[in-house]
Amino acid sequence: MNEAKEKFEPKLVGFLCYWCSYTAADLAGISRLKYPPNIRIIRVMCSSRVDPVFIIKALLDGADGVLVAGCKPGDCHYQKGNYYARRKVALTKKILESLGLEPGRVMLSWIPASEAPKFAEVVKEFTERVRELGPNPIKRSSFS
């Protein structure tokens, strides 16, 4: 077992849509569910707001992984934003591959508002996955 890897704490950014996934995260808090502390949540109104530029900038600026979470298909508060989010994330992952970045560092998840346990699960799983992948190879050493 690699000592360095054991100590590696990935830095994760999560873009959560206000109506479903952010609410699920709140509910997870209210329910006192425990999950790894590596994730930092940024609120957007809809997962469709997430521009691929956000994901790439996050990875360039030091994030080891980016989670985009939205409403379940059919339940998007704004009708169909989550479908566009899915496409954007899929495309972004392909672009990242050509940059030499593992697609596993970007995750898309549908988390309904009432499913707090799912939120905790997703965060746990994502944290472990990125931990396995190790530090982000393309992060810039200093922030300018």
Place this chain on the structure above:
Amino acid sequence: MGQEPRIGVYICHCGINIAYKVDVEAVRDYASTLPYVVVARDYKFMCSNVGQEMIINDIRNYQLNRVVVASCSPRMHEKTFRKACEKGGLNPYFFQMASIREQVSWVHEDEVVATEKAKELIRAAVFRVIHHEPLEKRYVDINPNVLVIGGGIAGMQAALEIADAGKLVYLVEREPSIGGHMAKFDKTFPTLDCAACIMTPKMVSVGQHENIKLLTYAEVESVEGFIGNFKVRVRKKARFVDENKCTGCGECAKVCPVSLPNEFEYGMTNRKAIYRPFPQAVPNVFTITKEGWSPCRSACPANLNAHGYVKLAHEGKFEDAFALIMESVVLPATLGRACPAFCERECTRGEVGGSIHIRLIKRFIADWYYENVGTKPPFRVDELKNEKVAVVGAGPAGLSCAFYLAKEGYKVVIFEKEAEPGGMVKYAIPEYRVPKDVLAKDIEVIRNMGVEIKTNTPIGPDGLTIDELFAQGYKAIFLAIGAWKDRRLNVPGEDLDGIYTAIDFLRRVNSGERVKVGNKVAVIGGGNSAIDAARVAKRLGADVTVYYRRTRHEMPAFPEEVEAAIKEGIKFEFLTTPIGFEGNGKVEKMELIRMQLGEPDSSGRRRPVPIEGSNFKVDVDSVILAIGQVPDSEVFGKFGIKLNRDGTVYINPRTLETSRKGVFAGGDAVTGPSTIVEAIALGRKAAYYISEYLKKGSLDDVNFPSSLPTVDKRRVLERRKVEVIPRVKIKELPVEERISNFEEVELPLTEEEVKKDSGRCLDCAICCECKQCVKACEAKAIDHQQKDEIIEIEVGSIIVATGFKTFDPTPLRRYGYKKYPEVYTSIEFERLNNASGPTEGKIVMKNGKVPESVAIIHCVGSRDEKYHPYCSRVCCMYSMKYAHLIKEKTGAEVYEFYIDIRSPGKMYEEFYNRVQEEGVHFIRGKVAEVTDVAERPEEEGKLIVVAEDTLTGRILRVPVDMVILSVALEPADGAEELARILGIAQDKDGWFIELHPKLAPVSTASDGIFLAGCCQGPKDIPDTVAQASAAAAEALSLIMRGKVEIESATSYIDPEICVGCMQCKSVCPYSAIDYDPSLGVCVVNEVLCKGCGLCAATCPNKAITLRHFKNEQIFSELEGILL
């Protein structure tokens, strides 16, 4: 902003909720080191007055222009702190919150890690808030009208509350009457109030309230818009009765001939097609269930209302039946004999015993009418018109057109070339199929309508021309010259004596000539004319053989005719055709060649191909050629009337007008040889267009009245169990009795047979449009042409009160529902108790006896993993109510099989005690099965309920007379579709989801849409009424506010950067983006924009900003996290 940011940061302890994991002082100290932070404080409860005052004072004292609070989730207190900023004089959007409770202290264990994360989140908030901009609050007006969906007790209660407050309510109810399920109850628990007594005053209030617009028999089709501004489309279904005129007298239902299972009584009794759901219905008007046209009517080329006259015949109303028939066709007695009956081929009864004898019933009706009433037409002419119309040809098409024009009041003259009217029916169809005296009566009726028939008066080269007819003052002309020219074989010897063409042969015989055909007759052809000719020749004493060039399978003649011919001894030879005739002046021999079937020709039938060298000869005395007819139309071509290549007359397929203005055509002249009914149909259609032409001059916007959709047979057979009842066999004269004469071969049905056969009708379309109701209605309230109406309404809020339905226990076969007649669901038993129900309130079994023992089984479908896990809440109480009523009305032994008794309401427990004291047996145990298999003598003839008594641990077998299943409540039919239309959610059981299960039980996540009653979850009447009043209160509160705040964080497109690619426009879910062609850029419509940000992420040029979620702001937040 121009100024430098001056940020105040506030860390909340939230009591110990944050402080126990996060070192708030350290975080505060850290915050004060962040750029632009002027003041950083921590406090126990930032959301309290003290905390808010702190912010307000700091804004003033430190000239803060940005505020960050690190505390709970923005869902909890973003509004609170924004208000505080506002109070302090700061635009509320200069505020950002960091959630360090839900996202940190409550979810992470390690205090050091938690504190570090808290610091990062605060840093992110500070970096973000630097880039915030002020935004203005936006408001829209609230439309004060309210829509209530559902007219049960919940809907009515809510509607009355709001209407009494002076606001306008639209109450939309799907059934013909309001009242919902409560209208079905007898007594309600625990007070045993009569449901109707307490509810009917409310129903009447609703019906009469000046502020309630009641839309019954209507459904919500679509809802657009948002809180305060909903645009709703309601479809008001056609009930075919004018609500304003109907007095509810019920005379119509007395005469309606159609019965069907009554849905209100759960099929325990029948109702008529025109009905009122229950006597106290509001509105107290009748409704007609009409599902379209029955298949018989749709199949008929004339769309004759076969369903209607069959039903009238069943009632013995033959005169009305005759009138109904003549609304669509003439020559009913002829059709009753010679029509191929396309209707019977489509009759749904055909699948369960054989189709109704629609044709023979028509024959009976016509014959009866002529015998008992005479030949006067069943219509009166309303107003005579001045115009004259000429009809050329007195065959079925011409007679039909003339009749319907005369019915409209026009003066019609038919010009007939032959000596008698009747066309093909008179001259080609043999006497044994349609006796000529019968035809004469049919034609009398037409003459009595005012039609003049000039016989022996040809139009054409030997008589008048079309121009001359117009010159004589006829304003329109209908050509119905039929198809009388026989085709020729064009083979040697065809002109020898003794070789007849079919039409010519038949005409001569029908004119009374005794044609000498000799002994051996050959008939060439396979159509109806060939068979007619063959059977006539047979009756003239000949030995007849029919020669057809294809096989029997391809013969176009009616199969019944071919059958009859074979029975009469006529021989058939297939796959052969003549190539020549020999004889000395008169034909003696016929040479034929054998054929085989090759490739299909244009008619789809396989083309016959001669086989080389297969010639053979036969002896013949006469030959009758029946190989097809065409119209003899050449002369009309000279009158400026365009003809098709085969000689048929060219017409506009919609209007039946020929190429010459004012001249119309129909019948065989247009279609080629066809059937009588098709000719009659075209004649009537032409009459319609001619009449419109004479009234309007042009036919551009005129359309023949459209048909209704045909009812699907499958639907009809699924409605209820249909017994197979075979049809009466058609009786014919025995062959020996008919072969040497022209007596009518087919025998009629007797009146009894007609009534019996018509009784098998399945009422496919339900209402048969027999119009007996119209006749009976003194208020003239019935309108069979009524169409569905779409009503568009605008409301500010919507209350959903769609109620429930009961669980169907058929899948639980062990309980025997639908298997044993004495197993009832609770709602069915409710109807037995109701005084206006199927037993007038008496508890009796189907055999009329009073039950001596009744078992009531709780939790059928409820508290059941396989069906519904929930408790339906009302069943224990109503089960005990039944026990009490049964005891009171019959004194029978009552056994309640329960799992737990739920009696939580006011006076409920007391009622439970009372019922126990009345001697009702309570057995705690789920019932395993209900069976009729007796194991002991006392169980004979009873239903045995087998259950475990868990309190004694014994298996019981309890014999009873009647079993009641207390079934679960389920969401009403259509709940899923309504949820989609409104944009509200359903939980896993299908009930609509409230905003918060404890604190907001009547609102939904969609602002402006409220819930009332069982649609939100099973409940009893007191709770339903309470919830309905609550929903009304919330709606009224909204209306009182007058305005509602809408999203301020909308999108903005920078016209300097936008290139007008319209990507944003194509993705916006709210169509909130317009393209401005004058500027070549896209513009956001702020009223419609909901602020999702999809456009901002889509724009390839980054020309779009989503206010309060700008790229800048998000990048800063990221920077704060990742630094």
